[in-house]
Amino acid sequence: MRRRTAGITTILTIGACLLPTLGAAAKPADTIKYRHAVMEGMSAHVNAFMLIATNKIDGRQFLQNHGDAIADLSGELDSLFPADSAPSSGGSEEPETHALPAIWDESEKFAAAVTKMQEAAATLQETTRSGDNKAIMGAFAAAGKACKGCHEDFRAEEEDDHDHEH
């Protein structure tokens, strides 16, 4: 019994020592990778949402899942662009990023664009709950406009999108 308690104590102690490390800032490369993962997740949910909303998929029972996910992932947008993840001339290890310097150079404008997206996503989430498809499509269009508005000013055009397929 005593040995077991000692074991637990050891684990807790080691855990406590590790805590500060876990709280430390992520490496910029990992931040960029995570950002891409979240954005790709967002695209996937948007895509799934639309397939249902436009009745191509018979899955109304799942629509809310995707509406919630879009709102939740939008909620992360504030924290996805820390200063050290701005594009740099960087080493070869740094993942490619389409994030434009304007995100950091015009941080207030960027914050406003993020807020707009979060509000539009929250409205979409609420509207999805209503089940009124006309309203859902309207809310979706507004959320799409917010996505597009932010991409227009703060994301480099994905000119190499097709390269990946070659």
Added chain:
Amino acid sequence: MPVLPCPPFRHLPTRCRPDGRINGLTARRLLGTVATAGLLLVFSQVYAGATDIERGGYLVHAGGCISCHTADDEGGGPLAGGDALVTAFGTFYAPNITPDAETGIGTWSDEDFLRAMHEGSRPDGAHYYPVFPYTAYAGLTIDDVMAIKAYLFSLPPIRQRNRAHELPWYLSSRLAAGAWKLLFFTAERFMPDASRAAPWNRGAYLVHHLGHCGECHTPRNVLGVTDSARELAGNPAGPDGKKVPDITANRDTGIGRWSADEIEFFLELGMLPDGDFTGGAMSSVIDDNTSHLSAADRHAIATYLRSLPAAPAGDNSGS
């Protein structure tokens, strides 16, 4: 050759046939003529009921006038002159096209306006640089051009002086623009293809003429002439030096894997088939142009684009 209604202006180099010769037409050609006339009739009836001003407002959106002629970045008034358009040939500023008599086009006659749109010439005879897509607008029907004018002249005049273009010395004379026109431009009105259905023809008209998609999506040679062999196949040097993607049916570099629905949805909202949203210059095109189109017109564009042959491999989408 089908006979097009002749414009009342002699100087317009149209391909119409004032003599309208019927004798000697074979039955087949006559049938083609009748079918084409039918399509033209369908065209002109699409917006029957709408006034010229309303129709013109729709056409101004569909023609992409707003994106270039409004200085969004600088908070300029609508259509009172545009933001800098940076091209490989210099920086251009689209002029004020509100009906202000002094700084806009308020004193222009119908003939002046037609000549600008169909021939690329200013009322004083000076030539426009082909950055103004008169090469595409030359295909517009006279009715459409006049409706556009009616709409523009219904807007409140905005007094805003035009900014001079910033061009290298060898292009700074309008004579250069005239020489270019002489060498590379033939004014041709759009001719519906009688063997195709109305939506296809409407799509061709929107893509090639009113919407002038090829101005960005088709590559140009060193003289700025669009490469007809690579029409809509992607442009490695689009406006602001940006690459512009292939929109032919090429399944790898173009939109060959997109369904008609996906194309229409993209034109309406800017959503790509994978759920991403476009940014960049196309974002303004969607906001100012394609999102304002009727569902039927977006469908027509999708129908036409999907009928295009896949661009051969090459510098597609600038990749």
